[in-house]
Amino acid sequence: MRDALCSEKEQNMNTLPETSGKAPVDxxxxxxxxxxxxxxxxxxxxxxxxxxxxSLDGLLPAGGLLKGRIHxxxxxxxxxxxxxxxxxxxxxxxxxxxxxxxAGQILWVRQQSGSVRGADISGRGFEAFGIDPxxxxxxxxxxxxxxxxxxxxxxxxxxxxxxxxxxxxxDLTAGRRLQLAAEAGGVTGLMVATGYRAGKAVASAAxxxxxxxxxxxxxxxRRAVWALDLERSRGGLPASLTVGWSLxxxxxxxxxxxxxxxxGTRPKTRVPALQPNLFPKIAEExxx
Amino acid sequence: xxxxxxxxxxxxxELPGIIDRFPVSPHKARPLQRRKGRAVGRGMxxxxxxxxxxxxxxxxxxxxxxxxxxxxxxxxxxxxxxPDVASTPYALTxxxxxxxxxxxxxxxxxxxxxxxxxxxxxARAVAPMLKLRAYDPAGEGKALxxxxxxxxRYTPKVAVLAPxxxxxxLTGCAxxxxxxxxxxxxxxxxxxxxxxxxxxxxxxxxxxxxxxxRYAVEPVTLVESGRQREAVGDLPVxxxxxxxATVDGLARVGLTRIGQLYPVARAPLAARFGAxxxxxxxxxxxxxxxxxxxxxxxxxxxxxxxFAEPILTLESIQEGVRRLLGRLCERLAADGRGVRRLVLTxxxxxxxxxxxxxxxxxxxxxxxxxxxxxxxxxxxxxPGFGIEVMTLEAPATDGMLPDQATLDAADADRAETETxxxxxxxxxxxxxxxxxxxxxxxxxxxxxxxxMVPLDRSSTGSVVPWAVGKGxxxxxxxxxxxxxxxxxxxxxxxxxxxLFWRGTTHRITAAEGPERIASEWWIEKAPPRxxxxxxxxxxxxxxxxxDRPYGGESEPRWYIHGVFA
Numbered sequence: 001m002r003d004a005l006c007s008e009k010e011q012n013m014n015t016l017p018e019t020s021g022k023a024p025v026d027x028x029x030x031x032x033x034x035x036x037x038x039x040x041x042x043x044x045x046x047x048x049x050x051x052x053x054x055s056l057d058g059l060l061p062a063g064g065l066l067k068g069r070i071h072x073x074x075x076x077x078x079x080x081x082x083x084x085x086x087x088x089x090x091x092x093x094x095x096x097x098x099x100x101x102x103a104g105q106i107l108w109v110r111q112q113s114g115s116v117r118g119a120d121i122s123g124r125g126f127e128a129f130g131i132d133p134x135x136x137x138x139x140x141x142x143x144x145x146x147x148x149x150x151x152x153x154x155x156x157x158x159x160x161x162x163x164x165x166x167x168x169x170x171d172l173t174a175g176r177r178l179q180l181a182a183e184a185g186g187v188t189g190l191m192v193a194t195g196y197r198a199g200k201a202v203a204s205a206a207x208x209x210x211x212x213x214x215x216x217x218x219x220x221x222r223r224a225v226w227a228l229d230l231e232r233s234r235g236g237l238p239a240s241l242t243v244g245w246s247l248x249x250x251x252x253x254x255x256x257x258x259x260x261x262x263x264g265t266r267p268k269t270r271v272p273a274l275q276p277n278l279f280p281k282i283a284e285e286x287x288x
Numbered sequence: 289x290x291x292x293x294x295x296x297x298x299x300x301x302e303l304p305g306i307i308d309r310f311p312v313s314p315h316k317a318r319p320l321q322r323r324k325g326r327a328v329g330r331g332m333x334x335x336x337x338x339x340x341x342x343x344x345x346x347x348x349x350x351x352x353x354x355x356x357x358x359x360x361x362x363x364x365x366x367x368x369x370x371p372d373v374a375s376t377p378y379a380l381t382x383x384x385x386x387x388x389x390x391x392x393x394x395x396x397x398x399x400x401x402x403x404x405x406x407x408x409x410x411a412r413a414v415a416p417m418l419k420l421r422a423y424d425p426a427g428e429g430k431a432l433x434x435x436x437x438x439x440x441r442y443t444p445k446v447a448v449l450a451p452x453x454x455x456x457x458l459t460g461c462a463x464x465x466x467x468x469x470x471x472x473x474x475x476x477x478x479x480x481x482x483x484x485x486x487x488x489x490x491x492x493x494x495x496x497x498x499x500x501x502r503y504a505v506e507p508v509t510l511v512e513s514g515r516q517r518e519a520v521g522d523l524p525v526x527x528x529x530x531x532x533a534t535v536d537g538l539a540r541v542g543l544t545r546i547g548q549l550y551p552v553a554r555a556p557l558a559a560r561f562g563a564x565x566x567x568x569x570x571x572x573x574x575x576x577x578x579x580x581x582x583x584x585x586x587x588x589x590x591x592x593x594x595f596a597e598p599i600l601t602l603e604s605i606q607e608g609v610r611r612l613l614g615r616l617c618e619r620l621a622a623d624g625r626g627v628r629r630l631v632l633t634x635x636x637x638x639x640x641x642x643x644x645x646x647x648x649x650x651x652x653x654x655x656x657x658x659x660x661x662x663x664x665x666x667x668x669x670x671p672g673f674g675i676e677v678m679t680l681e682a683p684a685t686d687g688m689l690p691d692q693a694t695l696d697a698a699d700a701d702r703a704e705t706e707t708x709x710x711x712x713x714x715x716x717x718x719x720x721x722x723x724x725x726x727x728x729x730x731x732x733x734x735x736x737x738x739x740m741v742p743l744d745r746s747s748t749g750s751v752v753p754w755a756v757g758k759g760x761x762x763x764x765x766x767x768x769x770x771x772x773x774x775x776x777x778x779x780x781x782x783x784x785x786x787l788f789w790r791g792t793t794h795r796i797t798a799a800e801g802p803e804r805i806a807s808e809w810w811i812e813k814a815p816p817r818x819x820x821x822x823x824x825x826x827x828x829x830x831x832x833x834x835d836r837p838y839g840g841e842s843e844p845r846w847y848i849h850g851v852f853a
Contacts, residue, residue, distance in 0.1 A: 079851070080789065080828050082764055086853020089764055105707050112722075119765035119851045123726030123738040127759040129853070133726040134754050137707070138740060139714055140722045150714060157710040214827035220798050221761050221821045221829065224853045245853070250757050 028061050028235045049098055049188070051091070053243055053252035056228075060208070061235040065091065069207035070179045070189040072170070074231070076213070077194045079118040083214040083226050085166075086129075088190050090245045090252065092162050093130040095188055097250075099161035105135045107154035110166040111147050112140040130250030135161075148174050155181035155189050162188045168195030175205035208233045215242055215255065222247050225255045350513050352458040352468065353580070355497035356439070356475070357487040358432075361452040362392040362423065364484050365431045370421075374483065377415050380423040381408055391423040395485075425451070434641075436583050441635045441677050442471060444586030447494075453501075455494055457580055464592070468510060476508055482639060491516050494580055495572035499527030499546070517573055521547030528568040534561050546572070589625070590681035591615045598637050598674020602667055605634075605675065609662050612680040613655040626651025626688030632662060634669055635677040642669055648712045649744050651686035657709050661716045711743050720744055728752045733807045733817075734766065734849065761821070763831045763850025770847035773832065780838050783820045787832070789848060794824040805833075815840065821852065829853070 032046070050064035051057055057064050065071060071091070075084020096104045108121060123133035141147035147165060154163040155178060163182075170178070170191055182189045196202060198211065209232035217225035224245045230238055242255040358364070362380055367373045377397035381388045388408035400415040411418055428451055436446045436454050442465065445457035458468065465471035468490050479486040489500035489509045496516035500509050503523040511519040520527060523546050526535050538561065543549060546569070549557070554566045571578035591612050599605060609632060620626060628651060632644040646661040669675075714723045724740035730752045731737045741747055775784035783799035799822045806816035815836035823829045829852035836844045 078792075080792075080794070080830060080848075082829065082851035082853045083827070085764055085851075089853060107710075119763075119767050121726075122762065122764065122766035122850070123728060123754070124734065124759060124762040125764035125766065125850070126726065127728075127754050127756055128762045129764060130757045132754060132756045133728070133738075136726060137711065137714075137743060138724045138726060139718065140724070141718065142722075146718065150718070153710060153713055157707060159707040159710070214829070216797065216823060216825070216827040217829075220823040220827075221800055221852065224829070225827065226853075247761060 031235055032061070047186075049091075049095055051094060051252050055241055056243055056252060059230050059236060059239045059241070060233060065188070066207050067095070067188045068182055068186040070175065070182050070191060070205065072175075072191045072193055072204060072206040072209040072232075074196045074209065074211040075192060075194050076198075077168075081214060082119075083224075084192050084194065084212040086224050086245065087210065087212045087226050087228070088164055088192050089126070089129045089131060090250075091190055092164055093250055095162040096131055096135065103159050104132070104161045105137060105159060106131065107137045107139065107150070107157075107160050107163045108166075109139040109141060109147055109150045109154065109164065111142070111144065128247060144168070148178070151189065151191075152178055152181045155187045156185040158185050158187065160185075160187045162190055164190045164192065166192045166194070169193055169202075170204070170206075172203050172205055179205045179207075204232055206232070208236075217244065217255075223253060350459075350492060352462065352490060352492060352513070353494045353497040354442075354456040354458050354468075354472075354475075354488065354490045355494070355501035356454040356456070356479075357489075357498075357501040358435075358452045358454075358479075358484050359487065360392065360394060360485045361432065362428055363394045365428065366421070367483050372419055376419055377402065377417060378419045378421070379408075379411060380421050382423045433583065437641050438635070438639055440633075440641075440679070442475070444590055444681075445580065445582040447580045448583050449498075453498065455498065455580055457582070458490065464594070472508055472510060478639075491519065493572055493574045494578050495529070495568065496520055496574075498529065499523050499572060503527045517550070520572055521545065521550070525549070528565070528572060530564060530568060534565065537561055538565070587681040587683045589616060589619055589623070589627070589685060590679060591619070592677065592679045594677045595675065598671075598676050600671050600674050605666055605669060605671065605678075606663070608675075608678050609666065609680070610655070610659055612678060613658050613662075616680055616682065617653045617655040617658070620653040620682070620685070620688075624687060624689070625682075625685040626653045627658065627682040627685050629682065629684040630658065630662075631681050631683060633679045633681075634671075634675045635679075636672045637674045637676055638672055640672065644669060646712075646716050647744070648708075649715065650708050651688040652709075652712075653688060657712075660709070661712055664713075664717050715742075715744055728754050731808065731811075732805050734762070734805065735768070735770075736807075761852075763829075763852045765851045767849055770833070770849040773846050773848045775832075775846045783822060784832070784846065787822070787824070787830075787848075794828065794830075796822045797825050798823040802834075819849070 046062060047067040048062045048064040049067055060066075073084050073088050073091075075081060092106055096106055110121065112120075121138060123136075126133040126136060139150045141150055144167070147167065148170075151163050151165040154160055170193060178189055178191070191206065208230065211229040211231055213227045213229075215225040215227045217223050224247065225242060226245070227240070227242050229240045230236070232238065244253040244255040245251075246253045363373050363378060372378060373394060375396065377400055378394045379390045379397050379402055380392045382391045383389075390402060390404055390406045390408060390411045392404055393402045393411075397411075397415060397418060400418075402411045402415050402418060408420075432448055432450065432452070432454070436448045439446045439454055439456060443456050443458055443461040447455040447457075449455055458471070462468045462471050465474055472488055472490060476486065476488060487501045487504070487507045489497045489504060489511065491497040491500060491511035492513055493516055496511060496519060499520045500511060500523065503526070504519075509519070525538050525544055525546055525548075527546060530538075538544070538549075543552070549565070549569055557565055567576065570576045593608055593612050595604075595608070599608065612632070616627075616630075627648060629645065629647045632646075634642040634644070636642065644662070644665055646658070646665075648658070648661070652658060711723065720742045723743045725743055727739050727741045727747055728751065729737055729739055730750050739749065771789070774788040776786035777784040783796065783801060785796050787794040787796060799820050801820035802818035803820075804816050804818055807814050817833040817835055818837065819831060819833040821829065821831055830848060831850035831852065832846060832848050834844045834846055836842070838844060
C-alpha cells in the first residue's frame with residue numbers, strides 16, 4: 001500500500017515538470033495517470049503483462065498488455081481459421097504463467113446451443129499451447145446474454161488469471177460494462193470477436209483491439225505465425241506486425257524463418273512447401 | 289401474532305367445532321410442554337435409562353400429534369377440475385372381479401342412499417342421475433402428498449397415511465401459530481377454503497389422534513395432554529387401526545368400544561386375537577412408542593418466516609430470503625456446518641408450494657454469498673396473490689471450520705479471490721453440465737483422449753495428468769465430430785494437395801505426417817487413422833486424417849478434425 005502511494009506520488013512529481021521537455025511520451029503517461037485517478041483506482045499501480053516480444057511490447061504504451069482490462073481480438077468468422085484463437089491462447093498462457101499459483105485459473109466462456117457445429121476448445125490443444133487445462137473452467141452459454149453475464153461474473157473474481165470470451169460482436173455498452181468489471185476485479189479479459197468484417201471501424205471500450213490473420217509459417221507446426229493489426233490502443237497508435245509463437249517454448253518469437261534446427265523430434269516424413277511440379281519427387285521421397 | 293388469517297373467524301368459545309373434551313388444566317401455549325414420566329413401563333425414553341425403578345423419574349417431552357382425516361378426499365380433490373363434484377350426486381367406481389363397485393360418494397349421492405362398497409347397479413337403482421368417474425389411486429396419492437407438503441407450513445414432520453389421512457407431529461411447533469387452538473382454527477379454515485371436509489384431532493399419541501379424528505362426534509377435537517384414555521374410551525374398536533377380521537371378532541364377544549378393552553386381561557386377548565390388539569391399545573394410550581414416519585426426514589437446519597400480510601413484491605421476497613439466510617447461517621456457524629444444498633420453499637396464499645433449490649461446490653455459510661446464488665432466481669418465483677410463509681432448509685451440509693477472525697484487512701476480501709463462489713454462481717445459473725473442466729484420458733483417439741467434466745462432479749473414467757507444454761503438437765480447437773472433406777491427392781498414399789470444405793478450396797502448401805493413431809485393440813476394433821498436419825496458402829493450419837489405410841476393402845475417406853492456431 002505504501003509502495004503504491006509512493007510510486008503514485010513519484011509519478012506525479014516526475015511527470016508534471018517533465019511534460020514541457022519530452023512532450024509525447026510524458027503526455028501519454030500523464031493521461032494514463034489522470035485516467036487512473038479519475039476511475040478511483042488511484043492507488044493501484046497498473047499491472048502489465050510483458051509479452052516478451054520486443055516489437056510487440058514496443059507498440060503498447062505501457063510496455064506490455066495492461067492487466068485488469070479488456071482486450072479485443074478480432075478474427076475471421078470462418079471456422080477453419082484459428083489465428084485469433086491462437087493469439088488469444090498465447091496471451092492466456094502468458095497470463096496464466098505470470099499469475100500466482102493460487103490465482104492461475106482461466107475462465108473460458110463460449111456459446112453453445114443445441115447442435116454444436118464447428119470446432120471447440122480442446123484440452124490437448126491447451127496443453128500444447130502451454131495453458132494448464134486443469135486450471136481452465138470452460139463455460140458453455142446458451143445465448144449471447146448469458147455469455148456476457150458469465151464473462152462479467154468472471155472478470156469480477158480476482159482469483160482468475162484471465163477471462164476469455166468467444167463472442168460475435170460486443171456493443172459499446174456491453175464493452176464498457178465488461179471493462180468496468182475487469183477494472184473492479186483486476187482480471188484481464190480477452191474477447192475473441194469473430195463477427196467484425198475487416199476494414200470496418202467500430203467503436204470500442206476495450207484497452208486494445210487486435211485483428212489477427214493467419215500467416216504462412218516456414219515451420220508451421222512448431223511455430224505459428226500471425227499477422228497482427230493493432231487497430232486500437234488506448235494512448236498508443238495503430239500498428240501492424242507479424243509475430244511467431246513457438247509451440248516448443250511457449251513464447252512469442254520472431255516470425256521470420258530461423259535456421260536453427262528444432263530440438264524436438266522430427267516427423268517421419270517431411271513434406272516442405274508442396275509445389276505441383278515437385279510431386280513426383282515427393283512421391284519418391286515418401287516411398288523411400 | 290405474525291400469522292395472517294381471516295379476521296372474521298370466531299374465537300375458541302364461539303367456534304362450534306372445537307370442543308374441549310376433558311378440560312382439566314387450562315391449555316397453555318408454551319413452546320415445549322413437559323410432564324413427569326417414569327422410566328419403568330414407558331418404552332419411549334425410559335429404555336435408555338435402564339433400571340431405575342420407581343425412583344428414576346425424569347422429564348420427557350410431551351409429544352403432540354395432529355391427525356387430519358379427510359373422509360371425502362377422493363372426490364373433493366377433484367372439485368376444482370370438475371365443478372359437478374360439489375353439487376350433483378357423484379361417485380367414484382372401481383372394478384372388482386369384473387363388477388363395478390362404488391368406491392366413494394359425495395354428500396349429495398349419500399343423501400340419495402348411495403354407499404361406498406355398493407355394486408354400481410344397486411347405486412344406479414337408487415340414484416339414476418348419479419355421475420361417475422373411475423377411481424384413480426395414484427392421482428389421489430399424489431394429491432395427498434401435495435397436501436402433506438402444504439401441511440409442512442405447520443411442522444416439518446408430516447406423515448402420509450394413505451388414502452385420506454395426514455398425521456402431523458406438532459411437538460414444539462404449535463407455539464408458532466400461537467398455540468394448538470389457533471392452529472386448529474387456522475387449519476380448519478384453510479381446509480374449508482380448499483373445499484375439503486375434514487375431521488381434526490390433536491392428542492398426545494398418534495393412535496389417539498387418529499382414532500378421535502376418525503370416530504369422534506365433533507369434527508374438531510383437542511384432547512388435552514394425558515387425557516387420551518378418556519377421549520378414546522367411547523370410540524369404536526375400529527379406531528385402533530386393527531384388521532377388519534379382528535374388529536369383527538372383538539364385536540362377536542361384545543367388545544365394541546375401546547373403553548371396554550381397558551379392564552380385559554391381556555393374555556387371553558392376545559391368545560385369541562393376536563398381540564396386535566394389546567399393542568395398538570398401548571400405543572393409543574401412550575404406554576409404548578408409536579413412531580411416525582414422516583414423508584421426508586426433516587433437515588436439521590431449517591428456518592421459517594411467516595409474514596403478517598402476504599408479500600407480493602420482489603423486494604420483500606429478497607428481504608425475506610436475506611433474513612432467513614442470516615438466521616440459518618448463525619445456526620450453521622454454531623454447529624460448525626456449511627451448506628452444500630439449500631431449498632427455499634414459498635407457501636402461497638392459494639396453497640401452492642414453490643420450491644427453489646441451489647447448490648454450492650464447497651461448504652458455505654456466508655449469507656451474502658448464498659444470497660447471491662438465490663438472487664438470480666428470485667424473480668422467477670411467482671408470488672401469485674401473495675406468499676404467506678417461507679422456509680429455508682439445508683438438506684445437505686458439510687463440516688466447516690469456525691470462521692477465523694482476520695488480522696489483516698487485506699484478508700477481508702479473501703473470499704472474492706477464490707473461484708469457488710464464482711463456480712457456484714455459474715453452476716446455479718447455467719446448470720451443472722455447462723460449467724466444465726477439461727480432463728485428460730488415457731486413450732489414443734483424439735476425441736476420446738479428453739473429456740469435459742462438470743466442475744461440481746468428480747471424475748469418471750481413467751484420468752491421467754496433463755503434461756503442459758510437453759504433449760504432442762495438437763490443434764487448439766477440435767471438431768466434436770470430425771467433418772468429411774473432399775481432397776485431391778496426386779498419389780493415393782500421400783498428403784492431399786487440395787481440400788474442399790463447405791464450398792471453399794484450400795490449396796495445401798505444406799504437410800507433415802502421417803501420424804498413425806489407432807484405437808486400443810482391446811477396446812474397439814476400428815481401422816487406424818493417418819493424421820496429417822497441413823498448412824494452406826493463406827497460413828491456415830489444419831489437422832486432417834484418412835480414416836483407413838489404402839488397399840483395404842473400402843475406399844478411405846478424409847476428415848477434418850482440428851484447427852491449429
